[in-house]
Amino acid sequence: MDIINHIFFGFGVAFQPDNLLFCFIGVLIGTLVGVLPGLGPVAAISLLLPATFRAPPVGSIIMLSGIYYGAMYGGSTTSILVNIPGEAASVVTCFDGYQMARKGRAGPALGIAAFGSFIAGTLGVVGLAFMAPPLAAMALKFGPPEYFSLMVLGLTVLTFLAGGSMLKSLMMACFGVVIGNIGLDLVTARPRFTFGLDVLLDGVGLVPVVMGLFGISEVLLNVEEKLSEREIFKTEFKGLLPNLQDWKESIWPILRGSGLGFFLGILPGGGAVISSFVSYGVEKKLSKHPEEFGKGAIAGVAGPESANNSATAGAFIPLLTLGLPSNAVMAILLGALMIYNMPPGPRLITSHPNLFWGVITSMYIGNVMLLILNLPLIGLWVKILKIPYPILFPLILLFCLIGAYSLNTNPIEIGLMLIFGVLGYLMKKFKYDGAPLVLAMVLGPLMDNSLRQSLLMSGGSGMIFFTRPICLVILGAVTLILLLPVLPLISRIRKTVEKTEGN
Amino acid sequence: MRNTDQSSSLFWLVVGIGIAISSLKYGFGTFHEPGPGFITFFAGAILTFLSLALFFSSFRDRVDRGGLRNLWAGLEFGKVLYVILLLVAYTLMLKSIGFLISTFVLLFLLFRVKGSYRLRTILLMSFLVTTGSYLIFEIWLKAQLPKGILERIF
Numbered sequence: 001m002d003i004i005n006h007i008f009f010g011f012g013v014a015f016q017p018d019n020l021l022f023c024f025i026g027v028l029i030g031t032l033v034g035v036l037p038g039l040g041p042v043a044a045i046s047l048l049l050p051a052t053f054r055a056p057p058v059g060s061i062i063m064l065s066g067i068y069y070g071a072m073y074g075g076s077t078t079s080i081l082v083n084i085p086g087e088a089a090s091v092v093t094c095f096d097g098y099q100m101a102r103k104g105r106a107g108p109a110l111g112i113a114a115f116g117s118f119i120a121g122t123l124g125v126v127g128l129a130f131m132a133p134p135l136a137a138m139a140l141k142f143g144p145p146e147y148f149s150l151m152v153l154g155l156t157v158l159t160f161l162a163g164g165s166m167l168k169s170l171m172m173a174c175f176g177v178v179i180g181n182i183g184l185d186l187v188t189a190r191p192r193f194t195f196g197l198d199v200l201l202d203g204v205g206l207v208p209v210v211m212g213l214f215g216i217s218e219v220l221l222n223v224e225e226k227l228s229e230r231e232i233f234k235t236e237f238k239g240l241l242p243n244l245q246d247w248k249e250s251i252w253p254i255l256r257g258s259g260l261g262f263f264l265g266i267l268p269g270g271g272a273v274i275s276s277f278v279s280y281g282v283e284k285k286l287s288k289h290p291e292e293f294g295k296g297a298i299a300g301v302a303g304p305e306s307a308n309n310s311a312t313a314g315a316f317i318p319l320l321t322l323g324l325p326s327n328a329v330m331a332i333l334l335g336a337l338m339i340y341n342m343p344p345g346p347r348l349i350t351s352h353p354n355l356f357w358g359v360i361t362s363m364y365i366g367n368v369m370l371l372i373l374n375l376p377l378i379g380l381w382v383k384i385l386k387i388p389y390p391i392l393f394p395l396i397l398l399f400c401l402i403g404a405y406s407l408n409t410n411p412i413e414i415g416l417m418l419i420f421g422v423l424g425y426l427m428k429k430f431k432y433d434g435a436p437l438v439l440a441m442v443l444g445p446l447m448d449n450s451l452r453q454s455l456l457m458s459g460g461s462g463m464i465f466f467t468r469p470i471c472l473v474i475l476g477a478v479t480l481i482l483l484l485p486v487l488p489l490i491s492r493i494r495k496t497v498e499k500t501e502g503n
Numbered sequence: 504m505r506n507t508d509q510s511s512s513l514f515w516l517v518v519g520i521g522i523a524i525s526s527l528k529y530g531f532g533t534f535h536e537p538g539p540g541f542i543t544f545f546a547g548a549i550l551t552f553l554s555l556a557l558f559f560s561s562f563r564d565r566v567d568r569g570g571l572r573n574l575w576a577g578l579e580f581g582k583v584l585y586v587i588l589l590l591v592a593y594t595l596m597l598k599s600i601g602f603l604i605s606t607f608v609l610l611f612l613l614f615r616v617k618g619s620y621r622l623r624t625i626l627l628m629s630f631l632v633t634t635g636s637y638l639i640f641e642i643w644l645k646a647q648l649p650k651g652i653l654e655r656i657f
Contacts, residue, residue, distance in 0.1 A: 051644050167557050171515055174550040178522050178543050185529075185539035192529050192539055193522075216590075223586055223616065224578040390618030391628065394610050397586075398636060401593065406646035414594045422587060429574050430511040448542040460535030 007129060010357030014365050019059050019358065026063035027366045030070020031373060035078055035381045039396050040088070041071035042328045043215035046207045047403040049336055057340035058355050062362040064336060068329050069121060069312045069363065072272060073370045076113040076305050077381050080106060089272035089308040092280045096293060096300030103296050108242040112250050112298055113305040114374045115242070120258035120306035121367040124313025127262050128320075129360055132349065136321040139346035144453035145464050147322075149474040151443045151450070154268040154324055156478045159436050161267065161274055166485050169436045172427075176437040179204055180444020187452065199412050206335045208404050208417035209441060210328065213434040215400045216421025219393050221428055246298050253283045253303035261307030265314025268326040268439070272311040279307035313363065319344055320356060324443070328435050331442040508561035510571060516554035522547030582616055589613065601651020602641070607633045 013019060033044040045064050052060035075090035080097035093113065100109040142150070159169035182193045183203030194200035242250065257279040264275035283303040284293045293300050318326045323345030325331040337344045342352050349356045374381075404417040424434055458464035465471045523544055532538025593609045610629040614620065620628075640646040 050646075054645075165557075167553055167560070171550055171553045171557070174546045174553065175515070175518070177546040178550075181543050181546075188530070188539050190529060190539045192543065193525065220583050220586065224575070224580055224583045226577075226579065388618065390616070390620075391614065393617070394613035395632065397590065397613065398606065398610065398632065401590070402636060402640050402646065402648070405597070405648070406640065406644075409647050409649075411594050411597050414590075414597070418587070418590055418594065421590075425583070430507050432511070444542075451542055452537045455534055455537055460533065462534065 003129060003133070006353070006357050007361060009353065010361035011365075013058065013354045013358030014062070014362040018056070019062055019362060020365070022055075022059035022063040023066050023362045023366050024369055026066020027070035027073075027370050027373060029063075030067040030072075031074035031077075031370065031377075031381065032384065033067065034071035034074020034076075034090075035384055036392070036396075039218070040214060041068050042332070043211055043218070043400070044071070045329060045332050046210040047215070047399055049207055049332060050403060050406045052336070053339065057337075057342060058358050060340070061333065061336065061355060061359050062366075064333060065316075065359055065363060066366045069309060069366065070370060072308050072312055073114065073117055073374055074381065075308075076117070076301075077110060077374075077378065078385060080109045080113065080301070081382060082385060089276050089311075090305075091273070092276045092304040093301055095280065096295070096297050099294065099296035100298065100301065105296065108246050108298065109301050110378055111375065112242045112246060112302045114371055116250065116254040116257070116302045116306040117309040118367050118371045119254050120261060120310040121313065121370075122364060123255075123258040124262050124265070124310035125360055125364045125367070127310070128313045128316055128363075129357075132317055132321050132356075132360075135317065136346040136349050139322050142322075142346075142470070143468075144450040144457065145468055145471050146474070147324075148447060148450040148454055149465060149471045149478070150322065150324060151447050153474050153478050153481075154318075154326065155436065155440055155443065156481050158268040158326075158439055160481050160484070165431070168432045172432055172434070173436040173440040176440025177444040177447065179209070179437070180441040181448055186445075186449075197412075199410065203445075204416060204441075205407060205413065206332060206438070206442065207407055208413050209420045210332060210438055211400045211404060212417040212420025212422075213424035213427070213438065214328070215396065216417060217424030217428055217434075219396055220421065220425040222389060222393060242298070249298050250302035253279070253299040254306045256282060256286075257303040257306030258310040261310035262314040264307070265311030266317050266326070268318070268324075272308040272315070272327075275307040275311045276304035279303040316360075320348055321346060323348070324446075325439060328438045331439055334442055506561055507571060507574060508557055512554045512557040512561065516551060516558065519547050519550030519552075519554055523551060586613070586616060597651075598649050599651055601653050602648035603633060603637060603653060604651065606636070 014023065029044060029048070030041065033039045033041060045067050048064065048067065052063065055063075072089055075085060076093050076097065079085045079090040079093035080101050083094050083098040085091045085094055097109045097113065100106065155173045159166050159173055178193065180203075182200055184191055184201050191201055257275075260279050260282065261272070261275040264278065265272065280293075280300055280303060283299045284290050287293065287297070287299060289297070315326050315330055318324045319330045319334060323334070323343060325334045334344060337348075342348065342355060400417065401414055404413045405411060407413045427434060454464050455462070465475060524547075526540030526544035526547055529540035529543070530538030531540050531544055589609060589612055593605055596605050607629050610632055611625060614625045614628055618625075637648070641648050
């Protein structure tokens with residue numbers, strides 16, 4: 001079979017010593033940022049992006065992906081031990097993982113999280129290897145109108161799935177489109193929204209925006225909190241291996257979580273976060289002892305931890321086949337691939353097979369590394385958790401400052417990062433989500449391009465989006481999603497009207 | 504302002520109108536040949552419309568969650584402001600003073616924001632982190648950090 005050849009070819013790439021090292025550094029840093037609260041994978045990847053410009057592209061992408069799924073592993077450790085989720089996708093793990101730890105079962109909880117993540121990550125990679133090539137072949141038939149509709153769908157799904165108000169998420173998406181289009185217009189060579197600043201002619205860089213929105217803002221929020229002591233269990237981590245009974249209770253949640261996570265991961269927007277919540281809900285429904293959930297049920301750790309890991313594999317599908325990122329991390333990887341002159345899209349698999357298959361198989365190797373790394377090193381991660389925040393936050397800030405400066409050795413990049421840091425801080429205060437902004441910012445120029453091309457194709461008629469069948473289906477889905485939250489609103493308004501009339 | 508959504512929606516309303524008007528200046532073009540401001544005009548216009556929707560829908564929210572002040576109630580906002588000012592000052596001075604000195608000073612001040620360590624500990628930590636990051640980013644990763652006044656001395 002063709003696919004087996006491809007996978008072997010991929011292992012050939014991933015097992016090159018350089019790439020093994022990149023993979024190891026990636027998962028190590030990933031676990032580290034997953035453990036550290038207040039520094040997530042998004043900020044870490046954008047931080048390391050400038051450092052990879054001089055490294056080989058395949059190795060760089062392997063490392064950056066490693067950070068992403070490594071963080072999912074690390075996030076579970078803090079959830080279980082201190083009830084602080086290292087990143088958003090591990091929030092659910094707190095519910096039962098922390099309770100298990102309080103009952104002296106921190107070991108099996110950490111163990112099943114690691115094994116579940118490993119199984120799910122592996123299944124996710126296999127799914128990715130099988131699903132991506134046929135999807136890419138289909139995407140080759142897409143023209144600019146299809147791409148434009150797909151991007152609109154992506155942004156809509158994201159705003160629908162993103163936490164909080166959909167209205168606010170849509171607003172952030174609009175703002176993101178504008179930020180993404182700052183700089184010289186490629187068609188007319190006229191500057192847009194540059195405010196007379198030469199640095200903005202090239203556009204606003206993704207890295208300062210992301211580090212500001214996800215790194216600096218998080219620190220500012222933590223700085224204003226009054227400090228409380230973190231309670232860490234002084235359990236001995238001798239019995240990390242789950243026993244047979246644990247396995248019996250966990251194996252189906254792990255498999256179900258893997259499937260759920262993979263398919264939800266393909267959807268734009270917080271696939272890992274949502275899939276962990278969905279998996280928890282499903283397991284609670286299916287369980288014979290739903291009353292144990294929230295009191296330390298091992299299935300409540302196994303399912304969500306598996307789901308958030310396979311979701312990371314699923315998230316690669318739209319990026320590698322369509323060239324469209326589905327979350328903020330994928331948006332940064334898209335930026336990285338552009339810089340390496342390997343634009344992702346349906347042709348990536350055939351034009352850069354070493355990148356595609358190398359990265360996929362490296363994820364498999366990375367999962368093995370994580371398993372080896374996480375179980376014996378839990379003691380080390382716990383020590384890192386003990387670094388007090390007054391010492392930690394200046395370090396995070398310093399990394400962000402150096403990362404932004406080294407983009408092109410210009411302090412203005414730091415200035416941009418600080419502006420978006422303050423904006424991100426206020427956005428969190430006023431409950432606006434940053435993810436739609438980042439995604440729309442990356443998609444902005446692509447949308448501008450495909451919209452203009454579509455209109456050129458049709459001779460200025462917007463009907464082109466409604467006469468092509470694929471577009472019509474996609475835009476139909478967009479309308480449906482936009483109407484969903486409005487429907488209860490309509491019914492509520494009706495009720496109020498009825499009440500007033502009744503009075 | 505009765506609740507925070509009202510104030511934030513007004514902010515985005517102004518931003519949206521500003522974007523739409525400037526887009527028209529950059530050139531909307533025609534549907535046949537869209538200009539540079541085409542897509543940003545629509546983004547600005549939709550942002551304006553959505554802000555209005557948020558503004559009016561926030562009145563339906565009967566629960567009075569308090570105004571802007573409640574967002575910072577019981578929190579140390581002064582420290583946030585102080586950290587932001589330090590970072591701005593660092594950005595402005597970085598080129599002229601150089602990485603080593605400005606980073607050392609920044610860390611020295613930042614370590615004191617939330618912690619209460621002895622002066623000697625803070626000085627030592629600032630020194631170690633500054634030299635450590637210099638070794639990693641300048642010597643190993645060749646990030647070309649600014650040398651500033653040290654360059655003139657040596």
